[in-house]
Amino acid sequence: xxxxxxxxxxxxxxxxxxxxxxxxxxxxxxxxxxxxxxxxxxxxxxxxxxxxxxxxxxxxxxxxxxxxxxxxxxxxxxxxxxxxxxxxxxxxxxxxxxxxxxxxxxxxxxxxxxxxxxxxxxxxxxxxxxxxxxxxxxxxxxxxxxxxxxxxxxxxxxxxxxxxxxxxxxxxxxxxxxxxxxxxxxxxxxxxxxxxxxxxxxxxxxxxxxxxxxxxxxxxxxxxxxxxxxxxxxxxxxxxxxxxxxxxxxxxxxxxxxxxxxxxxxxxxxxxxxxxxxxxxxxxxxxxxxxxxxxxxxxxxxxxxxxxxxxxxxxxxxxxxxxxxxxxx
Amino acid sequence: xxxxxxxxxxxxxxxxxxxxxxxxxxxxxxxxxxxxxxxxxxxxxxxxxxxxxxxxxxxxxxxxxxxxxxxxxxxxxxxxxxxxxxxxxxxxxxxxxxxxxxxxxxxxxxxxxxxxxxxxxxxxxxxxxxxxxxxxxxxxxxxxxxxxxxxxxxxxxxxxxxxxxxxxxxxxxxxxxxxxxxxxxxxxxxxxxxxxxxxxxxxxxxxxxxxxxxxxxxxxxxxxxxxxxxxxxxxxxxxxxxxxxxxxxxxxxxxxxxxxxxxxxxxxxxxxxxxxxxxxxxxxxxxxxxxxxxxxxxxxxxxxxxxxxxxxxxxxxxxxxxxxxxxxx
Numbered sequence: 191x192x193x194x195x196x197x198x199x200x201x202x203x204x205x206x207x208x209x210x211x212x213x214x215x216x217x218x219x220x221x222x223x224x225x226x227x228x229x230x231x232x233x234x235x236x237x238x239x240x241x242x243x244x245x246x247x248x249x250x251x252x253x254x255x256x257x258x259x260x261x262x263x264x265x266x267x268x269x270x271x272x273x274x275x276x277x278x279x280x281x282x283x284x285x286x287x288x289x290x291x292x293x294x295x296x297x298x299x300x301x302x303x304x305x306x307x308x309x310x311x312x313x314x315x316x317x318x319x320x321x322x323x324x325x326x327x328x329x330x331x332x333x334x335x336x337x338x339x340x341x342x343x344x345x346x347x348x349x350x351x352x353x354x355x356x357x358x359x360x361x362x363x364x365x366x367x368x369x370x371x372x373x374x375x376x377x378x379x380x381x382x383x384x385x386x387x388x389x390x391x392x393x394x395x396x397x398x399x400x401x402x403x404x405x406x407x408x409x410x411x412x413x414x415x416x417x418x419x420x421x422x423x424x425x426x427x428x429x430x431x432x433x434x435x436x437x438x439x440x441x442x443x444x445x446x447x448x449x450x451x452x453x454x455x456x457x458x459x460x461x462x463x464x465x466x467x468x469x470x471x472x473x474x475x476x477x478x479x480x481x482x483x484x485x486x487x488x489x490x491x492x493x494x495x496x497x498x499x500x501x502x503x504x505x506x507x508x509x510x511x512x513x514x515x516x517x518x519x
Numbered sequence: 520x521x522x523x524x525x526x527x528x529x530x531x532x533x534x535x536x537x538x539x540x541x542x543x544x545x546x547x548x549x550x551x552x553x554x555x556x557x558x559x560x561x562x563x564x565x566x567x568x569x570x571x572x573x574x575x576x577x578x579x580x581x582x583x584x585x586x587x588x589x590x591x592x593x594x595x596x597x598x599x600x601x602x603x604x605x606x607x608x609x610x611x612x613x614x615x616x617x618x619x620x621x622x623x624x625x626x627x628x629x630x631x632x633x634x635x636x637x638x639x640x641x642x643x644x645x646x647x648x649x650x651x652x653x654x655x656x657x658x659x660x661x662x663x664x665x666x667x668x669x670x671x672x673x674x675x676x677x678x679x680x681x682x683x684x685x686x687x688x689x690x691x692x693x694x695x696x697x698x699x700x701x702x703x704x705x706x707x708x709x710x711x712x713x714x715x716x717x718x719x720x721x722x723x724x725x726x727x728x729x730x731x732x733x734x735x736x737x738x739x740x741x742x743x744x745x746x747x748x749x750x751x752x753x754x755x756x757x758x759x760x761x762x763x764x765x766x767x768x769x770x771x772x773x774x775x776x777x778x779x780x781x782x783x784x785x786x787x788x789x790x791x792x793x794x795x796x797x798x799x800x801x802x803x804x805x806x807x808x809x810x811x812x813x814x815x816x817x818x819x820x821x822x823x824x825x826x827x828x829x830x831x832x833x834x835x836x837x838x839x840x841x842x843x844x845x846x847x848x
Contacts, residue, residue: 240780247780248752410775423577429778442771446739449758449787451569451576456785458778 192217194287195498197252201242204437204506209242210258210499218291225274225294229264229284232495232516233311234502235345239436248460258286258498261316263300263307274299281310286498288518298469304477312513313487314476317345320430320461322472325353327464328428328457329404333358336398338417341408342383343370343488345513346430350406351380352485359404362397364390364413366508373488373511390416401425410434411441418444421454429458437506488512494519521546522824523616526581530571533766533835538571539587539828547620549599554623558593558613561824561845562640563831564674568765577789587615587827590645592629592636603628610639615827617847627798633806641842642816643805646674649759649790651801654682656793657757657786658733662687665727667746670737671712672699672817674842675759679735680709681814688733691726693719693742695837702817702840719745730754739763740770747773750783758787766835817841823848 191214198211220226241252241259252259262284266274271294274280280297284290300310312318329350331337337354341347342363351374354361363374363383371383382397384390386409394402394416401422407414410432421427435441448454465472479485490510492501498516505514520543527540549555570588573580581588591613595603600623603609609626613619629639641647658679660666666683670676671692680703683690692703692712700712711726713719715738723731723745730751736743739761750756764770777783794801808814819839821830827845834843 248782407775407779414775429775429783431779432776435774435776440774440776443774445764445769445772446736446743446758446785447761447764447769449785450736450760450789451787453577453787453789453792454758454785455787456775456778456783458780458782458784460779460782463782 191215192287192289193495194285195258195495196255197242197258199254200244201437205239205242205499205503207499207503212496217289220268220270220291223271223293223295224291225266225271225280225297226268226289226291227262227264227280227282227284227297228267229262229288229290229518231263231308231311232284232286232498232518233261233315234498234505234514234516235260235317236431236433236436236505238502239506260284260286261311262290263310269294271295279307281315286495286516288495305480308489308491308515308517309487311515312345312489313349313480313485314473316461316465317513318349318476319465319469319472321346321349321353322476323461323465323468324406324428324430324459325350325357328455328459329354329406329426331357331359331404334360335403336360336362336400337404337406338362338364338394338398338402339380339406339408340364340386340413340417341433341508342374342378342380343512344408344510347406347408348374348378348487348512349485351378352479354404355379356479356484360398362394370511377486377488386413394420404428406430408433415444419448421448421452423452425452425454427454427456429456433506490514492516520544521616521618523614524587524824524827525584526571526587528583529573530766534568534571534828534832536828536832541825544616546618549597549620552600552622552624553620554595554600554603554609554626555597555618555620556591556593556609556611556613556626557596558591558617558619558847560592560637560640561613561615561827561847562590562644563827563834563843563845564589564646565760565762565765565834567831568835588612589615590640591619592639598623600624608636610644615824615845617824634809637818637820637844637846638816640844641674641818642678642809642814643802645790645794646842647678647805648794648798648801649675650678650682651805652790652794652797653735653757653759653788654679654686657784657788658683658735658755660686660688660733663689664732665689665691665729665751666733666735667691667693667723667727667731668709668735668737669693669715669742669746670762670837671703671707671709672841673737673839676735676737677703677707677816677841678814680707681808683733684708685808685813689727691723699840706815706817715742723749733757735759737762744773748777750777750781752781754781754783756783756785758785762835819843821845
């Protein structure tokens with residue numbers, strides 16, 4: 191049987207456990223060209239909150255009664271695609287469930303000897319690719335510039351900041367609470383870490399005496415309001431996400447007058463538009479950084495599919511510490 | 520003697536006549552390499568409002584008691600630069616006055632046979648160059664896209680829309696009142712013209728059934744609030760100015776959530792950063808469009824230096840109709 195987590199109903203504001211439903215289904219049949227994957231790690235990411243609403247967006251919502259969407263890594267349990275054999279590790283979009291049948295051509299083979307397989311959901315996966323694409327295409331970091339990263343200890347933020355350091359930037363992380371701030375500064379090597387549970391204005395001025403060249407936006411809300419006025423001429427805002435407002439009515443944003451005066455660029459992106467076509471280049475670069483000791487990561491591993499809803503609810507409240515994955519038996 | 524308009528004091532909100540002071544000074548002496556220019560047309564532009572404040576900006580403010588800043592075209596009255604002779608027409612940054620002495624190297628020679636000299640302050644000058652640079656570098660119009668232009672009958676807007684038509688866009692102008700809307704549609708050839716004195720939401724939906732690919736921002740405020748939600752995926756906001764807020768406290772802006780979801784780009788620019796280095800290419804292209812009958816313009820000509828303050832105050836309230844210039848005797 192295939193245990194699964196379904197979307198029971200559309201959330202009103204913050205998701206609650208009753209918005210999800212546990213379910214058992216028969217194992218899927220394999221069509222020609224398909225592969226049965228036994229999931230080992232599921233990826234929980236903030237974008238999945240958007241899939242729970244039926245608002246118009248860049249991707250279709252999950253249907254009521256449908257399996258919650260996510261990427262996962264797993265091992266091939268059976269294959270009707272000649273390119274895959276039992277025991278091969280693969281990455282793909284599999285959903286909150288223990289098994290899935292997918293066309294072989296939709297799978298990315300991964301080599302577990304290169305790095306632990308779960309990293310293909312984090313530093314070597316969608317979040318890392320998001321950081322890499324957004325920083326390269328929009329942030330365009332230059333030696334000596336100041337980069338501010340919100341949600342700095344999270345799956346994307348931790349990679350953004352480390353890539354910023356590699357590019358020669360002064361990197362300031364913003365995170366929630368002393369433990370995350372200590373991790374960001376001491377283990378990730380950011381130049382400074384600021385706690386958004388305290389007022390940010392004065393610490394930002396102290397940490398960014400020349401202002402901010404690049405702001406990596408993961409959160410919106412009060413953090414955005416504190417950083418925006420500190421952007422320098424020709425500053426860039428890399429608009430990756432605004433998790434602070436995923437569960438509620440969006441507040442007004444900044445008046446855009448400074449965008450003209452300071453020649454700012456505020457640009458959004460979705461990693462799936464151009465990222466996966468460049469995955470091989472990304473992965474090679476990142477493995478190089480890891481081998482050279484320039485890039486590390488932190489995962490927050492939750493055991494068991496049944497705990498996925500609570501872990502996801504916590505993710506939207508910032509209760510995870512590092513890249514959130516669910517380990518399955 | 521040299522009649523001049525000085526900044527008497529910094530405005531509080533909207534400028535009033537008492538913020539300006541008329542003055543007569545002796546004609547300036549000419550140093551070696553300098554040229555004495557007798558101004559024929561002064562350019563009044565919204566950016567000059569910014570120069571009246573002492574707020575930090577991309578350019579220094581005019582000092583209290585200093586000559587109000589502007590570009591002008593005029594004839595050489597005397598020259599100590601071998602490249603210029605009496606009677607030559609030149610364009611430069613001369614100020615609200617009848618004469619100025621400027622280094623020859625700061626002057627752009629213009630040929631009055633190519634087009635009426637005053638056009639070097641409008642369609643062939645800074646406003647036209649602003650339109651050309653911003654549309655080329657940020658708007659990046661493509662055949663079949665929808666371009667919405669605010670302040671569409673103004674100095675910049677009228678050029679933006681016509682260049683958009685040349686690029687194959689569907690062009691929708693927003694202007695104040697029936698006369699300006701008729702001009703925008705009937706004389707400039709925009710596909711539609713909407714009156715911002717009426718509610719804009721339903722007319723925008725009708726004029727832009729597929730949404731908006733490019734929004735040229737000249738005004739901010741309620742017009743921005745109406746257009747922003749109608750931007751399509753990968754839409755661009757060319758942030759040229761926000762005249763609606765130059766005289767008052769800036770209101771909040773749009774929540775930036777859609778920037779992520781729709782992969783929008785909101786980018787500001789100042790024409791002087793890169794524009795003048797490309798002036799020759801711009802002018803050649805524009806003269807080609809004029810010769811081919813693809814590009815026209817409208818000027819609002821005010822007679823006499825003494826009327827410049829009232830005309831400028833009116834410009835900030837949208838009372839001009841077309842590119843505002845002051846003709847001097």
